[in-house]
Amino acid sequence: MDILLSLVIIGGLGLIFGGLLAYVAQRFTVEEDARVETICDLLPGANCGACGFPGCINFAENIVKGNVSVSSCIPGGKTVCDNICEVMGVDSVASESKMVAEVYCLGTRDVAPDKFEYQGVRDCKAAMAYSGGFKACSYGCLGLGTCAECCPFDALHMGANGLPVVDLERCTGCGICVKACPRGIIRIVNADRIGKYVPCNSKDKGKVVREVCEVGCIGDKACVKACPNDAIVVEDNLAVIDSSKCDDCGKCVEVCKRRIIKDVVKVHHA
Amino acid sequence: MNLMAIIFVAILANNIVLNQFLGICPYIGVSRRIETSLGMGMAVIFVMTMAAIVTWIIYNVLLVPLDLIYLRTIAFILVIAGLVQLVETILKKTNPTLFRALGIYLPLITTNCAILGVALLNVQAGHNIIQTIVYAIAAAIGFTIALIVMAGIRERLDLANISSMLRGAAVTLVTAGILSLAFMGFKGIVTL
Numbered sequence: 001m002d003i004l005l006s007l008v009i010i011g012g013l014g015l016i017f018g019g020l021l022a023y024v025a026q027r028f029t030v031e032e033d034a035r036v037e038t039i040c041d042l043l044p045g046a047n048c049g050a051c052g053f054p055g056c057i058n059f060a061e062n063i064v065k066g067n068v069s070v071s072s073c074i075p076g077g078k079t080v081c082d083n084i085c086e087v088m089g090v091d092s093v094a095s096e097s098k099m100v101a102e103v104y105c106l107g108t109r110d111v112a113p114d115k116f117e118y119q120g121v122r123d124c125k126a127a128m129a130y131s132g133g134f135k136a137c138s139y140g141c142l143g144l145g146t147c148a149e150c151c152p153f154d155a156l157h158m159g160a161n162g163l164p165v166v167d168l169e170r171c172t173g174c175g176i177c178v179k180a181c182p183r184g185i186i187r188i189v190n191a192d193r194i195g196k197y198v199p200c201n202s203k204d205k206g207k208v209v210r211e212v213c214e215v216g217c218i219g220d221k222a223c224v225k226a227c228p229n230d231a232i233v234v235e236d237n238l239a240v241i242d243s244s245k246c247d248d249c250g251k252c253v254e255v256c257k258r259r260i261i262k263d264v265v266k267v268h269h270a
Numbered sequence: 271m272n273l274m275a276i277i278f279v280a281i282l283a284n285n286i287v288l289n290q291f292l293g294i295c296p297y298i299g300v301s302r303r304i305e306t307s308l309g310m311g312m313a314v315i316f317v318m319t320m321a322a323i324v325t326w327i328i329y330n331v332l333l334v335p336l337d338l339i340y341l342r343t344i345a346f347i348l349v350i351a352g353l354v355q356l357v358e359t360i361l362k363k364t365n366p367t368l369f370r371a372l373g374i375y376l377p378l379i380t381t382n383c384a385i386l387g388v389a390l391l392n393v394q395a396g397h398n399i400i401q402t403i404v405y406a407i408a409a410a411i412g413f414t415i416a417l418i419v420m421a422g423i424r425e426r427l428d429l430a431n432i433s434s435m436l437r438g439a440a441v442t443l444v445t446a447g448i449l450s451l452a453f454m455g456f457k458g459i460v461t462l
Binding site: 005006009010013014017018020021024025028029030121126 | 328332333336338341344345348349352353355356359360362363364429431
């Protein structure tokens, strides 16, 4: 008798709540656009925030509402953009080619010394707050790895020499590391670029650079004169190579006294 | 037992997390940042009060007259899970703002032992409906305080130079232990 009664009570409770739930689910349905979920499934799902929204689901909601361009997902690139276009029924937008992060500093500890010993929190932003960073060069990489920690794609690692190394296969060009670096050493560049680049970020005058770093650009314009294509300009004491004009001839590499003009690192397509 | 004593005991002397060790999972899981712990705390206050009222009614209207008190645990689990689901669905439609604020925490606490624990403690202590509501709210506030204190400490621990073997979960648990010891100090101020 007891077992029957308990069965009835628990079963009845379950039935009542089940019925109530079913009724409420129907009565209080929220009209949700099915496309939101479909688009969210198409996105990389890293919730990296490169699009400017807190997560992939928010981005998907805003696409459906029409608040944001379908090509705003940087990590997804062209493939994801095309897939979203298909769901949304719009013509494919010509999205830019793959972008990757590039590190603009060569100043390892042996060639670019510190000006004092820093023993605080192992974080570049915290180190910057303490009298502008411990590195003698005020533009160089502090090497505490804040950029590597914040990379949602595990594409950035601190190399043995204390500089971040970009894993180009994994890098999606989302730009989170760019925002994280307090010294602005990382830039987002086109993955299909060719030629040379000057991996230095120092806008100091040549004399200052010589004092603090063995591998900093001194802006002496030797490369500018050597370049047959006018691809190099020196702005703020820093040589910049325009990759659209550079034809990879290598003349600048020969004349650079500091030997810092390097080949751009290419993505090795499998 | 007067209501002031219930409030004092539930918040401090018998803090649900630090002295009764219920709801440890969200206590460690959601105490990373003060903002999220505050959201979780609000959701717990909301759900705990509602669950306590409904379970008290079920217990006193259904289980006691039918002499089925031994079914209370399973009945309470059923009722709480159904109730939270119900509230979630209704909230989504009627108050999207509140749903967005509490939404992600509601499923987390559906089957939380702190909620069930408070419901059971209420009927065990023979509280009437007013005492039940007061005890549930106070216990939830106690939970929220414990959570926020922990989140505040952890936000500072993030910046501290902790030796590598203690980093992460280890130092969190040690902190929780010390915090619990501190709250033990309230015991004996009020006796029930």
